[in-house]
Amino acid sequence: MNMRRMLFIVIPAMLILNNAVSFFIFQSGRTVQQSYNMMLDRVLLYKQIDQQTRINLSAINVYLMDRSDSSLELYKERNEELKKLQSSLSRQEAIESAGLNMRGFRHLLSTFISQEQSILNSLESTAPLAYAAAYTEAETTAEFIQEEAYQLIDLELSYYQPFYKKILVQTEVMNHWGIAVFVLNTIISVMLAYWISLRITRPIQELVETAEQISEGNLQVRPPSIDAHNEFSVLSEAFGQMQNNLQLLIEKEKEGLEKDRLVKELELEVLQNQINPHFLFNSLNVMSKLALLEGAEQTSDLTVSMSNLLRYNLRKLDRPVTLREEVEHAKEYFFIQQARFRERIRFETEIDEAGLDVLVPVLTLQPILENGFVHGIEGMEEGAVVKLTISCEPSETRVAISDNGAGMSKEVRDSLLNYDSNRLGAREVPEKGHSTGLGTHNVFKRLELFYNKKDMIEIESAPGKGTTVIIRIPATGKEESHVPPTDNR
Incomplete structure (x- = not known):
């Protein structure tokens, strides 16, 4: 019964x-x-x-x-x-x-x-x-x-x-x-x-004990055996079947994560081995000095910026850097872009020095700036403005990257923010004009994993009214705090 x-x-x-x-x-x-x-x-x-x-x-x-x-x-x-x-x-x-x-x-x-x-x-x-x-x-x-x-x-x-x-x-x-x-x-x-x-609580207690052991990581424990043919026996059988499915799923997930890790390591290795850093840096230094001797100071400065940019991009992606380093790298990147676009663009900064000591994943700002150039202001003939604003508050540091370019629709904005749908380590197709090969989805996901916090990113945009990407970095990311390095595999 x-x-x-x-x-x-x-x-x-x-x-x-x-x-x-x-x-x-x-x-x-x-x-x-x-x-x-x-x-x-x-x-x-x-x-x-x-x-x-x-x-x-x-x-x-x-x-x-x-x-x-x-x-x-x-x-x-x-x-x-x-x-x-x-x-x-x-x-x-x-x-x-x-x-x-x-x-x-x-x-x-x-x-x-x-x-x-x-x-x-x-x-x-x-x-x-x-x-x-x-x-x-x-x-x-x-x-x-x-x-x-x-x-x-x-x-x-x-x-x-x-x-x-x-x-x-x-x-x-x-x-x-x-x-x-x-x-x-x-x-x-x-x-x-x-x-x-007693007929109700005893099976429930046995199932609770089994669930507690499973939550502690013991997947080998078996669900209780209930002789009575009632709802609890059905629940116990379903519990055992769910446990078996969970074990199979974990095994498959482990295999998939291991495969993705190997693929990502291979991609990074291939990316870093594409260029011999010593040969490239020596060649750029020679070009910089030669341009300086010939009186081409702007060409010399551009070559130095390019050298610094490549050196920064070839750093290990699983090591955090301070926001100050990211800002300097962004300035180097913009200097190169300004040499390309000249008077068509203007780069503005409004930076609170107190907020530059937080730790962030390497290559956080450059992909967002690249996205703004490629999709926002690249087609503008004049009057393009890119602005980097950093403000410090007691609970967080607020980083805003804005442009007055073409903007984007609500569907595109939601697609960019829906980075949870991309599995960590999944390969992204580089967007046209990107030099790092790291898209905005990758940046947003790495920020989430680095701080173990969701809803850090906001995007304010509308067609024809520009775009503003806002990153809210919690105060726990200060350099003096203990923050473990991010695993970007």
Whole structure:
């Protein structure tokens, strides 16, 4: 039996049992209450009729004394209240032992009302004190009503006394049964709750322990064996299958990472072996000195910048550098580009020296500058501006590279920022005009891995309105802090 079906059977059964006991106790109390209310209603009615007859006599006596309209109105109101009580009395059912008394009480009340009317009628006679005999009869009838009311109340109490004793005994028995059923129900509920919780929590605890061992790197642990054919056995089997799939995936990922590492090492080795650094540097130095001797100072400076640029580009890519070195390298790169574009471009810098001590991966700024040249301002005939801004804040250093070139669409901007889709170490196709072969995706990914932080890059751009690439470097990248070198494989 699965857990769902078991809960659907046990919980409704417990609820039905509890509700049945509660209903029987409630019904017993309700019967007692109804009987008590019926008796109390009749007793109160008898008492009210007795009091109202006396009030009526008093009201008619006042009227006989002063014969005023207000006294007459007051008497009529009292008479109407007495008639309402008479109507209520006619609807009451008497108990067996008080049937004759009830009929007599009704006749007495009717007689009293008739006698009151006779008193009023006698006032129309010219004879003095013609109403005296009728008033005396009414007083006598009122006394009979009082005696009969007390007798009816005594009969009611005498009749219901044994009945109430019987009900109280039954109620006491029902209360004992209710307590016994409640105790038994509580014991069964506790036992069932413990049994159900044990069937639920024990497999969960075993699965939790297995998951903790797997999270610690122990992939050889096996999931618990659950004999019961319920949801937990299915979960345990699925857990084991997931563990096997995870092991296969890890093995494949290890093979892929090792292959990518070897390919990347080979690419870097091929890239660095394409040019003999010593021969190239010596040749550029000779060209620089020769140009200086011939009076071509601009050519000499350009050759020196080219030498520095190549020397910087041939550094190991897995070693960090300070942002200050990257800025100097960017200036060398721009000097070469300005020799190419001349007055068509202008390079502006706004640098806070306090922010240049942070560590960054090598070749961080140059690929972004190259991207701006190739896609932003290369087609501009004049007025092109590239600006490098570095500002320092307590929590971060903000690097912004902006241009006033062609800009880019939202789709292109999102594509550049979606560097997570490129696997680390995957080969990128160099964009036209790039001298490093490292695209912006590579730069953004290396920054993320270097600082172990996402959302460091922002790009603000729109078609025809230029582009600004913003890099937010956390304060933990300070040179005095311990920052391990990045693995760019």
